[in-house]
Amino acid sequence: MARIDGHSWTPGEARKQFRSGVTGPTAGLAPGHTQANLISVPADWAYDMLLFCQRNPKPCPVLDVTDAGSWSTPLAPDADLRTDLPRYRVWEHGELIDEPTDVVAHWRDDLVSFLLGCSFTFEWALSEAGVPMRHVEQGRNVPMYVTDRLCRTAGRLHGPMVVSMRPVPPEHLDTAISHSALMPAMHGGPVHSGDPAQLGIHDLGRPDFGDPVDVEPGDVPVFWACGVTPQAAVTASRPPFAITHAPGQMFITDARDEQYRVA
Amino acid sequence: MARIDGHSWTPGEARKQFRSGVTGPTAGLAPGHTQANLISVPADWAYDMLLFCQRNPKPCPVLDVTDAGSWSTPLAPDADLRTDLPRYRVWEHGELIDEPTDVVAHWRDDLVSFLLGCSFTFEWALSEAGVPMRHVEQGRNVPMYVTDRLCRTAGRLHGPMVVSMRPVPPEHLDTAISHSALMPAMHGGPVHSGDPAQLGIHDLGRPDFGDPVDVEPGDVPVFWACGVTPQAAVTASRPPFAITHAPGQMFITDARDEQYRVA
Structure with missing residues (x-):
């Protein structure tokens, strides 16, 4: 996969590129800014997912959880979670049905989105x-x-x-x-x-x-x-619907890495 | 309040004392073992509570969440969450209605219990x-x-x-x-x-x-x-029912403090 030449991008510039259709892994982009895994599930599954994260904090450290239907997060106030990742995966009953560069057409009003820390x-x-x-x-x-x-x-x-x-x-x-x-x-x-x-x-x-x-x-x-763990859980547990990022193609937030260092 | 002379107690000995009706603050007891705040809410409120904890991780760091109705936790496999704390608080619609030394009579099959880290x-x-x-x-x-x-x-x-x-x-x-x-x-x-x-x-x-x-x-x-924060949320938000520990009178687990130190 071709490398994106985005080492000098700000998080906002990176998201704008992805919104316009640029794809690719995000390691090394927007230096010093926090990257996040995405997993969106119907509200009926949100408690199970949040509890799954709490019980498995090493693979699933939760940075933010949206309200149902919302595509915005305080981690990047001007971002749209439906369009600003390089590539998504769409799942039905545990099967991968699409890998689009935005999920506007797949969005549902009952989706709760989880943003998880990324290595x-x-x-x-x-x-x-x-x-x-x-x-x-x-x-x-x-x-x-x-x-x-x-x-x-x-x-x-x-x-x-x-x-x-x-x-x-x-x-x-x-x-x-x-x-x-x-x-x-x-x-x-x-x-x-x-x-x-x-x-x-x-x-x-x-x-x-x-x-x-x-x-x-x-x-x-x-x-x-790794924050791809929820995708393995989707495959194994077969919820009726889910949206995730494509592995390695993360959501780049405005948050600074430093704020997550404990000492 | 009289000080308990329990500095040499193991966690199991402390819980046995509390089960038999001994009460009092737990600071300084069972050295080296992790103490926890308790908040139990009906399953209908469990997602809100878990999300509240996720969104407020400084006051509400989650150590464990039980399945609905269960009074046991892997943090202390032989413990009974209904009896093994020194003193409880029972809440209805945000009002404190009882401060018993066990909550067997108040227990409900739909209660989800949250154990939160304690200073x-x-x-x-x-x-x-x-x-x-x-x-x-x-x-x-x-x-x-x-x-x-x-x-x-x-x-x-x-x-x-x-x-x-x-x-x-x-x-x-x-x-x-x-x-x-x-x-x-x-x-x-x-x-x-x-x-x-x-x-x-x-x-x-x-x-x-x-x-x-x-x-x-x-x-x-x-x-x-402080892990009493959920009690302030109960007072402010008035869920129909909740059980908590009495402030300072914590659940003493078998876990070791050291396992929660990140480096």
């Missing part, structure tokens, strides 16, 4: 601390994998945890762990580092979402809980 | 770091105040933020702030330190809940968001 947010803190970001260097989407770890069930919602993976040189491992741990709203510290088989992942070269990333000699694969 | 949990971290805990030294309940800061509304729930206050010697102020900030699930860092009038508090000697605490010369009043 792209702590990538800046890691980069500044000297940790290389291989997928950004290589111009690729981050690789994501469905694990064999089950989330805690909440009402009708259940499913496996999804993780993102970044290869980290061993001398940077402590820094990667400690700096991400200070951002619990962005998935916090990793859930695992080292052997992928411990998470039920058998081939790092074949991610379930995103792109495979070239690993440098000695790099340790480090796995963070 | 008593980080008191251990502060004490270990050398910060004096005046209310513990003086054998009193922590003083709590209703502020003029409004919480973000969630559905039918609205109300002011409640804070707890600890007088901190100036040389310990940075430590108190930084150590509590590392426990966002226990209200995190203070919302204010210094002039109480900035929060609309006019007389520290007359707390809305708990006991006044003697301030040593030079001490700075430091205010943390």
Whole structure:
């Protein structure tokens, strides 16, 4: 997938581009600004989803929840959640039925939208601390994998945890762990580092979402809980309707990463 | 209020005492174990309450939410939420109707219970770091105040933020702030330190809940968001029914404080 040359974009400029139809992964865009996962479900499913997030805070840290039908959020007051992401996924009964660049035609008045923290947010803190970001260097989407770890069930919602993976040189491992741990709203510290088989992942070269990333000699694969987890729950639990972002193609907010660092 | 001599109790021993009718504030009990606020509401109000907590994470950090009707929690698998707190408050249409030592007679099959983090949990971290805990030294309940800061509304729930206050010697102020900030699930860092009038508090000697605490010369009043906030929301929003803990008389869990420290 072609890399967007948007490293100098403001969040508002990025959203304007996406609104006009530009697509692609958002890692590395609008530096210093918080990116978010999107999951919109009918109001009848909103309690289950909010409880699912509360019970699974590592993959699903909630940044904001809209009122039913609303497409706006205080995280970016001039944004329209129906148009301002690069690409969406539309789901019916757990099946992917469309991947449009806006969801105006799919919108419903009973949709409650959840914005969840994203690991792209702590990538800046890691980069500044000297940790290389291989997928950004290589111009690729981050690789994501469905694990064999089950989330805690909440009402009708259940499913496996999804993780993102970044290869980290061993001398940077402590820094990667400690700096991400200070951002619990962005998935916090990793859930695992080292052997992928411990998470039920058998081939790092074949991610379930995103792109495979070239690993440098000695790099340790480090796995963070991922905000694509609700999409795995949609697939497993089959709610009648849902809208999500496309993996790696996030909502860019006006919020600053720094405000989510706890110390 | 008489001080309980329970500094050497395990969480299970403390709950057994409370189950048998012992009451009193729980600050300083079962050292190193996480204490929690309780708010139980009918299932019809559970989404509003969970959303209220999500939108007001400083006063209302959610540790666990039960399924409707259940009185058990993984935070203390052998506990009974109806009997194992020192004292409860029972509310109808926003009015306090009873303050019993158990709520077996008041229980309903549609009650969803929320356990919220409590600042008593980080008191251990502060004490270990050398910060004096005046209310513990003086054998009193922590003083709590209703502020003029409004919480973000969630559905039918609205109300002011409640804070707890600890007088901190100036040389310990940075430590108190930084150590509590590392426990966002226990209200995190203070919302204010210094002039109480900035929060609309006019007389520290007359707390809305708990006991006044003697301030040593030079001490700075430091205010943390407080898990009594949902009780203020119950008063303001008048749900048909609710059960809460009595302020300062918390649910003592088996969880360890350390597991909630982010780094």
